[in-house]
């Protein structure tokens with residue numbers, strides 16, 4: 001039997017509308033940029049985590065970073081957050097060298113990072129109190145953020161009383177409460193089941209639309225990256241470098257119905273080819289062990 005595959009458009013053949021969208025995007029102010037950025041960890045073993053990363057992130061952009069595990073994604077976002085110092089090149093925020101973490105950047109991680117001994121509301125108040133001291137304004141602001149992520153009813157719940165998705169919503173509210181210009185998210189939905197994950201993706205798009213924020217989002221889920229982003233940076237391993245920066249042609253506003261459109265599938269295929277190159281002729285053969293007698297023919 002011959003398999004017929006679908007003809008997909010080349011995502012690089014941009015329509016005028018898509019060209020215009022990205023021209024406009026690149027005229028906005030640059031929020032974050034890197035120039036020949038490299039990070040090498042030297043310890044017992046020297047690890048070159050990333051090499052020669054050149055990128056500009058524009059105001060209000062939603063940028064995803066995709067790549068196989070160990071590819072340097074977390075290292076890159078940690079440099080942008082100011083937790084890691086470049087060993088080569090530079091990383092800048094609004095044109096100034098990044099010196100360390102700051103309230104202009106909020107972070108959300110994959111692992112749940114809420115304080116287990118504080119309620120949802122108190123978790124959000126924690127950072128605000130460090131910045132502004134204790135006050136009733138801080139409490140009402142925390143409540144507004146909880147409302148914003150749809151968790152007003154859970155203000156007095158402790159993290160162990162919340163589902164994974166709710167915990168991440170509190171973490172997002174907490175990151176947004178200090179009014180950062182940039183939200184850095186390292187696989188924030190990686191630990192969630194697929195249904196919750198899908199809800200959180202739609203939720204994040206709503207948040208991004210409603211507040212003035214630039215988002216850098218790490219994921220290894222290709223659908224998630226295509227669904228959410230304006231541009232997608234694909235990293236290749238050994239050493240990690242930018243393989244390609246994809247300008248995502250999928251139109252906004254986005255909806256889950258777009259998952260099966262030719263544009264969506266074309267971007268997805270391109271990312272897949274970059275991340276897992278398949279060599280049909282040299283396909284790896286698994287050794288075959290016969291543990292039980294074979295049953296009926298299955299193929």
Ligand SMILES: Nc1ncnc2c1ncn2[C@@H]1O[C@H](COP(=O)(O)OP(=O)(O)O)[C@@H](O)[C@H]1O
Nearest residue numbers: 041047048049068069070071072073074075076
């Ligand atoms: N603090 C560190 N010390 C030494 N090696 C590290 C450190 N952090 C990350 N690495 C190494 O750098 C490489 C990239 O890691 P990471 O940025 O975490 O990748 P990813 O997030 O894409 O999975 C990996 O080989 C990892 O083991």
Ligand SMILES: [Mg+2]
Nearest residue numbers: 073074075186
């Ligand atoms: Mg990582």
